[in-house]
Amino acid sequence: MKALFDQVSYNCSKIVTKSYSTSFGLATKMLAPSIRADIYNIYGFVRFADEIVDTFHDYDKEELFKEFQRDLDRALEHKISLNPILNSFQHTYHKYQIPYHLVSSFMKSMRTDLYKNTYLTETEFKEYIYGSADVVGLMCLKIFVRGNDEKYHELKETAMALGSAFQKVNFLRDLKADYEELNRSYFPNTNFKELDEATKELIVEEIKADFALGYSGIVKLPAEAQFGVYTAYKYYSRLLKKLQNTPPLEIKNVRIRVPNYEKFGLLAQSYVNYKLNLV
Secondary structure (H helix, E strand, C coil), rough: CHHHHHHHHHHHHHHHHHCHHHHHHHHHHCHHHHHHHHHHHHHHHHHHHHHHHHCCCCHHHHHHHHCCCHHHHHHHHHCCCHHHHHHHHHHHHCCCCCCCCHHHHHHHHHHHHHCCCCCCHHHHHHHHHHHHHHHHHHHHHHHHHCCCHHHHHHHHHHHHHHHHHHHHHHHHHHHHHHHHHHHHHHCCCCCCHHHCCCHHHHHHHHHHHHHHHHHHHCCCCCCHHHHHHHHHHHHHHHHHHEEEEEHHHCCCCCCCCCCCCHHHHHHHHHHHHHHCCCC
């Protein structure tokens, strides 16, 4: 039965989410059950595309990416795929009428990672961030507002800002891995080897501005989505604070983390704030 295959596909996206990101998996679990599966479906899709360009070093990544693009296009056109991750994503894509330009912008940024290593200008950086993070926030927003176009356009800018903030925190945390393993440097005018406190602080302040704008949208989200998104916001805010308090030399040598006990503490604190209407 097709329904059984679809359920298996959804389960695969859920497994991918929980396997690759404990923090995102935890935040997604805080969403209402009615929208949770669709967020898993989006994460599974973006994670697989990202894995191709970031980790499959012993294979022809360009060919794998082209194959993934072809399978994606066929899945969206025919509303089915034997790739369970793409099958679950196409379901969410059609259910919420996600604009194709969001998907194509994401794939464009992922494709860029195959050949581009540095971003010399703010324009280049913003274009990459838009495709790799902002559009993912917009796809999720389509689900959070249940396809309500008026609400979507009201919160569009804040969702993009939150996506940007999350991505920039990841870039700052992963400076060492991006530079040493992937030979990439995302922040314009930032030399990994010469990262100093002043440069780091400029990056942190930029991220804080994104968080401030993003938070103004969280408080306007429907109840089904608000607590889950707020949980992710609190986690990434804590990670940014740890990075701000970490000397540049340490950031260049150690991947800064939020331990699991802190994550669960943040979850408890977020729940109390949410219940007391302090969000």
